[in-house]
Amino acid sequence: MKNIFSALILGLFVFGCALEKEEKIMIEKFTTEGKEVVIYTTAENSNLRLTKMDTKKFEPSAQAIESEVSVFVNPNKTFQTFLGIGGAITDASAEVFAKLPSDKQAEFMKAYYDLDKGIGYTLARTSIHSCDFSSGSFTYVSDEDKDLKSFTIDHDKDFRLPLIKKAIQSAGGKLLMYASPWSPPAFMKSNNDMLHGGKLLPEFYEAWALYYTKFIKEYEKEGIPIWGITLQNEPMATQIWESCIYTAVEERDFLKNYLGPIMNKEGLGDKKIVVWDHNRDLINDRANTIFDDPEASKYAWGIGFHWYESWAGGEEMYNNIGKVHESYPDKHLLFTEGCAESFRPDGYQTWKNAERYGRSMINDFNNGTVGWTDWNILLDETGGPNHVGNFCFAPVHADTRTGELIYTPSYYYIGHFSKFIRPNAKRVSTVSSRSHLLSSSFINEDGKMVTVVMNQSDLEIKYKLYIGQNAIEQVSLPHSMQTLVY
Numbered sequence: 421m422k423n424i425f426s427a428l429i430l431g432l433f434v435f436g437c438a439l440e441k442e443e444k445i446m447i448e449k450f451t452t453e454g455k456e457v458v459i460y461t462t463a464e465n466s467n468l469r470l471t472k473m474d475t476k477k478f479e480p481s482a483q484a485i486e487s488e489v490s491v492f493v494n495p496n497k498t499f500q501t502f503l504g505i506g507g508a509i510t511d512a513s514a515e516v517f518a519k520l521p522s523d524k525q526a527e528f529m530k531a532y533y534d535l536d537k538g539i540g541y542t543l544a545r546t547s548i549h550s551c552d553f554s555s556g557s558f559t560y561v562s563d564e565d566k567d568l569k570s571f572t573i574d575h576d577k578d579f580r581l582p583l584i585k586k587a588i589q590s591a592g593g594k595l596l597m598y599a600s601p602w603s604p605p606a607f608m609k610s611n612n613d614m615l616h617g618g619k620l621l622p623e624f625y626e627a628w629a630l631y632y633t634k635f636i637k638e639y640e641k642e643g644i645p646i647w648g649i650t651l652q653n654e655p656m657a658t659q660i661w662e663s664c665i666y667t668a669v670e671e672r673d674f675l676k677n678y679l680g681p682i683m684n685k686e687g688l689g690d691k692k693i694v695v696w697d698h699n700r701d702l703i704n705d706r707a708n709t710i711f712d713d714p715e716a717s718k719y720a721w722g723i724g725f726h727w728y729e730s731w732a733g734g735e736e737m738y739n740n741i742g743k744v745h746e747s748y749p750d751k752h753l754l755f756t757e758g759c760a761e762s763f764r765p766d767g768y769q770t771w772k773n774a775e776r777y778g779r780s781m782i783n784d785f786n787n788g789t790v791g792w793t794d795w796n797i798l799l800d801e802t803g804g805p806n807h808v809g810n811f812c813f814a815p816v817h818a819d820t821r822t823g824e825l826i827y828t829p830s831y832y833y834i835g836h837f838s839k840f841i842r843p844n845a846k847r848v849s850t851v852s853s854r855s856h857l858l859s860s861s862f863i864n865e866d867g868k869m870v871t872v873v874m875n876q877s878d879l880e881i882k883y884k885l886y887i888g889q890n891a892i893e894q895v896s897l898p899h900s901m902q903t904l905v906y
Contacts, residue, residue: 452478452890455906460840462832463900464771469832470539470839474894478906481884481891489883490853493861493871497849500752502862503791504596505781505838506543507532507815508757509587512553512805513798514579519820525586528825531816532797533590539835541595542843544587545756545793546580548601548635550614551653552661552810553796557614559605560635566607566627573638584644596791596843599635600650600697600756602662604628609664615808617658617665625674629682636688648692650724650756651675656698661808668709671695672716680719692721697756700737701729707744711751722752722790727780731761738783745788752790755780759795760813760830763803771899773813774829778874778901781837782858785847794834836903840870856881857896871904 459474484490517525531538549559562570573581588595603614608628611618620628636646651674655666666674675695683689696706703725711717723744730736741753758780760773767773781792794815801819803811815831818824841862850861850871856879861871875881875896884891885904896902 452887452906453480454478457885457892457904457906459894460836460903460905461897461900462774462829462836463897464829465899466897468897468900469827470835476892476894478887478890478892480889481886484853484884484886488853489857489881491857491859491871491873491883491885492851492853493869493885493887494849495863495869495887498846498863499849500788500790500847502841502843502845502847503752503754504541504543504843505792505834505841506541506545506596507794507797508545508547508553509580509584510547510551510553510796511555511576511580512800513796513814514583515555515805516798516800516818516820517583518579519800520818520825521823524818524823524825528798528816528818529586529590531825531827531831533587533592533595535592535839539831539839540591540842541587541797541838542591543791543793544584544595544597546584546597546599547653548599548632548649549575550662550807551602552659552806552808553799553804554807555805556807557662559614560631560638561605563605564607566624568627568630568634571631571634571638573635573642577642581639581642581644585642588644596647597639597644598648598650598692598694599639599646600653601632601664602653603664604631614662615660617663619665619670620674625678626682629674629678630686632679633683633686633688636691637686646691648694648721650694650697651679652697653757654698654726655696656702661806661810668706671706672710672713675710675719676713676716680716683719693719694722694724694754694756695720697724697726699726699729700740701734703737703740704743704747707748707751711748717751720751722754724754724756726756727758727776728761736780736783738787741784741789742787749788753784753788755784755789755792757793757795763799763811763813765801767813768817768826768828770813771829774833774901775874775876775899777830778833778836778872779858779876781834782860782872782874785860785862786850792837833901836872836901840868840872840903840905845870852883854881854883857883869906871906873902873904875900875902 608624609618799814817826845862848861
């Protein structure tokens with residue numbers, strides 16, 4: 421017994437020494453004194469657009485005081501692993517892209533997917549058959565084909581598949597792709613209509629689950645790997661475009677009794693399934709219902725969400741995301757869609773649209789989100805095409821009359837994240853001492869730290885970025901975004 425006790429004490433001592441050594445290594449790894457910080461800025465009322473502004477060095481600094489504005493970064497506290505940032509490759513985006521002259525097509529691909537010359541997108545979403553941002557409604561099967569014998573993705577070969585393949589190539593041969601359905605075929609639904617809501621009829625649960633698997637297999641035959649799917653786009657919204665309603669219980673039961681088992685049976689059990697795919701406001705109820713059921717939960721990689729709860733001036737419910745992460749830390753949070761609504765041809769340079777992106781990305785990441793997906797990567801001069809007139813903004817527009825590409829401030833705000841924060845980065849503890857500044861930090865696999873600082877006020881703000889006892893002093897321009905790389 422004495423020998424066992426001595427061995428235990430020795431083991432605890434060695435373990436303690438190992439922890440102390442690990443902590444020492446961590447602190448040494450992030451020693452910042454004398455290290456350079458490169459600062460990139462985008463600012464309203466200026467020509468600064470992801471512009472490399474300055475290089476500074478960390479210096480020893482006195483304790484922060486109340487009269488200062490400070491951003492505190494603690495590299496020894498890390499959180500979720502970063503999946504990626506990207507946008508949706510819709511039929512609308514693909515049709516507009518096809519109308520561009522070849523030199524503008526090349527420029528566009530570099531702008532989004534090239535890391536050096538663009539903003540380095542690594543994530544993409546697409547639709548399973550049509551959505552509102554298609555020129556019309558369509559499916560991959562003939563009417564009433566409940567056995568799916570007529571299934572074909574030939575429609576997508578005209579525009580969508582060529583653009584996705586170019587995007588993969590431009591991203592260096594790898595692009596994490598997931599797909600979402602807006603509606604089952606009309607004959608499978610209670611209202612016999614792909615539009616205007618309705619529900620999936622129980623007699624088609626199995627056929628609809630197989631539909632997802634056929635989509636995945638056909639896309640992969642085309643050389644487009646599918647990372648995962650979401651179960652249903654906006655399952656609580658009856659829209660004038662493609663839509664389908666699932667209560668939380670209905671989504672749970674379809675997942676555990678049909679979609680999950682059939683994905684496994686078809687050899688696709690490694691594909692990720694994302695539930696909800698709707699706004700932050702009701703996300704907690706959906707998470708509770710699905711994730712508290714062990715048989716349903718085992719098929720769900722995580723939960724997706726949009727930002728449209730705030731479209732009519734309501735609050736952006738970031739805390740709801742944090743509560744899901746707090747309750748289900750083993751599930752992943754994925755932002756699956758957001759755009760600036762109500763397109764106006766004089767609104768391309770509307771700065772508040774960009775700030776909506778920046779505010780959402782910072783708050784979503786700080787609440788545990790692992791990936792962030794914008795809506796359409798490209799739209800035309802009308803904010804479309806859209807077969808029901810639901811025209812929106814995109815970060816980049818093309819004037820198909822002239823071939824001109826129009827880069828909005830939103831493109832640059834997204835780039836302050838996607839160009840510098842790379843897949844497998846870890847989020848790092850970051851806090852601002854004043855609400856004027858929003859901030860988030862990540863450390864990449866190569867050891868490079870990235871801190872994003874957004875100023876959404878009318879004030880020019882001088883602040884200090886602290887890591888331990890070292891700091892740099894920096895100025896944040898009114899209505900600006902900065903990325904600091906060190």
